[in-house]
Amino acid sequence: MIPIGDVLKDLRNKKGLSLRALDREINISFNTLSAYERNVVQPTLENCYKMSRFFEIPIEYLILGEKARKDFKDPELLSLFHEVDSFKKRDREIIKKYIKKFVKARI
Secondary structure: OOOHHHHHHHHHHHOOOOHHHHHHHHOOOHHHHHHHHOOOOOOOHHHHHHHHHHHOOOHHHHHHOHHHHOOOOOHHHHHHHHHHOOOOHHHHHHHHHHHHHHHHHHO
């Protein structure tokens, strides 16, 4: 398992953000973010949620890093699937129908 701090630092760097900029974006203090990235302390569940929403990734990816992506190459798409899972059954069925049509058209 990759330490959360390493995953966080990688995500932040990919967005081209400094710790101060991330602090302003997600309202977690610079010192706290720095401690997370240095793996000195573990983030609270609330802060994991804030970070996963900001980076548009499933919280599992933040916690497990690459291991969470092993079977799923696109964390943003996985995050969308997690959101869709909370929709009403009728809406989920409509989305599945469109995905199936799209996949069938690509084959």
